[in-house]
Amino acid sequence: MNTRTLAADQPIGVFDSGMGGLTVLRALRAAMPREHFVYLGDTARLPYGTKTAATVQRYALQAAGRLVTLGVKAIVVACNTASATALPAVQAQFPDVSVFGVVEPGAAAAAEHGGTVALLATESTVRGGAYQRALMRRGVQKVQARAAPLLVALAEEPSAAPHIQAAIIGDYLSGLMHSADTLLLGCTHFPVFVQQIELQLAGRAVVVDSATTTAAEVAASIVPRAHEDRGEITLLATDGAERFRRVGARFLGEPIHRVELVDV
Numbered sequence: 560m561n562t563r564t565l566a567a568d569q570p571i572g573v574f575d576s577g578m579g580g581l582t583v584l585r586a587l588r589a590a591m592p593r594e595h596f597v598y599l600g601d602t603a604r605l606p607y608g609t610k611t612a613a614t615v616q617r618y619a620l621q622a623a624g625r626l627v628t629l630g631v632k633a634i635v636v637a638c639n640t641a642s643a644t645a646l647p648a649v650q651a652q653f654p655d656v657s658v659f660g661v662v663e664p665g666a667a668a669a670a671e672h673g674g675t676v677a678l679l680a681t682e683s684t685v686r687g688g689a690y691q692r693a694l695m696r697r698g699v700q701k702v703q704a705r706a707a708p709l710l711v712a713l714a715e716e717p718s719a720a721p722h723i724q725a726a727i728i729g730d731y732l733s734g735l736m737h738s739a740d741t742l743l744l745g746c747t748h749f750p751v752f753v754q755q756i757e758l759q760l761a762g763r764a765v766v767v768d769s770a771t772t773t774a775a776e777v778a779a780s781i782v783p784r785a786h787e788d789r790g791e792i793t794l795l796a797t798d799g800a801e802r803f804r805r806v807g808a809r810f811l812g813e814p815i816h817r818v819e820l821v822d823v
């Protein structure tokens with residue numbers, strides 16, 4: 560087996576602040592079913608979205624470093640907050656690994672629909688302005704951005720009553736959606752609410768996220784694994800492995816059998 564084949568067999572590393580990035584892993588796996596993936600959820604330190612840029616950058620470098628020790632052939636920074644804040648730092652720290660973020664692909668997905676874009680994201684992502692700049696670069700004239708921190712906790716709490724979910728989502732959408740043509744879900748956790756969001760929008764705007772466009776970008780860039788069999792997923796978390804296993808299935812869209820506890 561030559562070096563290229565060996566490298567192609569290495570997993571793709573994916574990290575997020577928690578289990579929300581499993582929505583991105585789901586899209587990656589759909590686009591590249593033969594690839595092996597190792598996913599790291601930094602559940603011990605979630606949320607990233609309320610932290611300062613310096614802290615998010617430090618956490619992102621540690622998470623990426625952990626994946627590099629596992630011999631990944633590429634890294635996907637599935638966390639929007641980490642992508643918006645720390646992508647250049649991760650790329651600079653690990654120049655031998657291809658590092659992909661979700662902000663540019665997310666902006667591309669939204670810009671494709673044109674018109675005014677409404678962005679729902681974490682506080683840190685909205686404050687940093689990376690999505691707004693990426694959208695403007697792609698010719699979007701107007702961006703309305705709103706932080707929706709409660710949706711992160713809500714997504715991880717499946718026991719929340721439907722009327723509470725509807726009220727919180729409705730509150731975040733109100734005011735944001737008067738003139739928007741496209742709603743960009745700029746946070747890994749939000750796609751689990753897509754049906755509820757679309758119900759409330761009643762066709763007034765198109766809902767997009769970065770998962771599919773990110774997966775397409777990664778699929779076009781990596782050296783693919785040549786084997787015919789389906790690739791494997793290894794799931795790692797920095798805290799609450801059992802909760803991750805139970806609740807994570809909501810994000811991944813398939814049952815989770817095993818989550819390993821790790822330190823970064």
Ligand code: DGL
Nearest residue numbers: 576606607608639640747
């Ligand atoms: N993963 C984060 C993101 O996509 C959301 C959760 C958090 O605040 O850490 O921005």
